[in-house]
Amino acid sequence: MAAPANQFVYIDAAALHAVLPFPSLISHLRTGLPAFSAGIHCPHRVSFPLPTAPSASLLLMPSVSAHPSLPYLALKAVTSFPANSPRLPSIHAAVSLFDSASGLPLASLDGSALTLIRTAAVSALAASLLASPTRPPSTLALAGAGALAPYLAEAHLSVFPSISRILIWNRTKAKSTALAAKLREAHPALAVEEVDNMDEAVLAADIVSCATGSQEPIVRGELLRPGAHLDLVGSFTPAMKECDDEALRRGRVFIDFEAALQEAGELVGALQRGVLQREDVIGTLTELAAGRVVGRRSDDEITVFKSVGTAAVDLLAAQLAYETYIDTTKKA
Structure with missing residues (x-):
């Protein structure tokens, strides 16, 4: 055009x-x-x-x-x-x-x-391509209650009308309380709950979406449910990470663009330690959207998507x- x-x-x-x-x-x-x-x-x-x-x-x-x-x-x-x-x-x-x-x-x-709108849209697009088509997600867990969090919630709700419950964890309680109130007002039929620890949310969620500035893992891979999808948005330097190595070991890993391999702490560290090999990263969002790589292969498979953003x-x-x-x- x-x-x-x-x-x-x-x-x-x-x-x-x-x-x-x-x-x-x-x-x-x-x-x-x-x-x-x-x-x-x-x-x-x-x-x-x-x-x-x-x-x-x-x-x-x-x-x-x-x-x-x-x-x-x-x-x-x-x-x-x-x-x-x-x-x-x-x-x-x-x-x-x-x-x-x-x-x-x-x-x-x-x-x-x-930036807020397009970042959330990228996460939701990846989830729509990687979540189970035969077992629609019902519970979304959000790690982080900052400016991006409500956008992530709305973007995922737009592609998954099956979501009926949102769990929110944030280090600062006042922020998670404010986000929960905002989502309840926008979606009265939605069950929105604050949780005291992220483990509780990970154990219950079909989709886990993280948007924090954490330098220590907040998602323990051993707790991810079979069939879960993990969305990692927050880290953009090698010092930052939102999940542990076990999440990457258990998951089928995808990235938004190649830059994630140099910028995202979860991936940089896992590659350096030999937890991941380059060939373990299945493909990019573009390749997924084009059908050039296979996404989820079974209902019980765990998928991981890491984005760092691009111009x-x-x-x-x-x-x-x-x-x-x-x-x-x-x-x-």
Whole structure:
């Protein structure tokens, strides 16, 4: 689809939620990743320290499509200010979208909202491809109650209407209480429970989704139920990890992109220790979506999906948001 000719637009968080409902974005990624990811070039992320604050930094993540049916390039700029007060998030982001044929600026999008939405959509897409098709999941466990957690819940609910129970564990009780209240208000028929330890949640869950900054395993693989699906979102450095080696030994392991093998602490450590071999990582999300690798092979098999994020998904999400926004504006 050619980039629509239109004036430059700003798509804020509220508009992004309107134009990127999870069913639409998940479907778009399922078809778009196999069709376009080979032609999307994502140079290495660049980080700049900022002289205004010793602990602050600016990160730039570009992506450009060489495919004529995806005529866009995008740049996500992320600021990290760890010293911000608790009332102000430490991470902020903006995504700029350009026409790749002319360089014409097309849109600026709220990068924080876009990242939350697309990250949850990637997890739910992987779960939809890896969870048992004959034994629909009924219980979802969430580790972590931060900004991403409600998005993960909503994304999984959108692909699994069979989910009737959500278990929430978080180190800070007040955050899990607030998330539980939010989910109960949005889904009155859903059983939402807080748990005091993650072991309890893992033992009960069909899908376990982790979005924490933990540097110690919080999911013990020996407790995963036969047929469970483990979704690991939080770690993005070799020092971070959300599951132990046993989870990887027991599971059939998939990743979002190859970068996970260098960035995710669970995988980096397991590969270094010989717990995993490279061939034990079955494939990427793109290969799964394209049917080039086999996902789940039985109802009792355990599957593991590790994501670290990529600018290619930012580009596809920004494309869908922009084109939907322009189409909606024209019809208004």
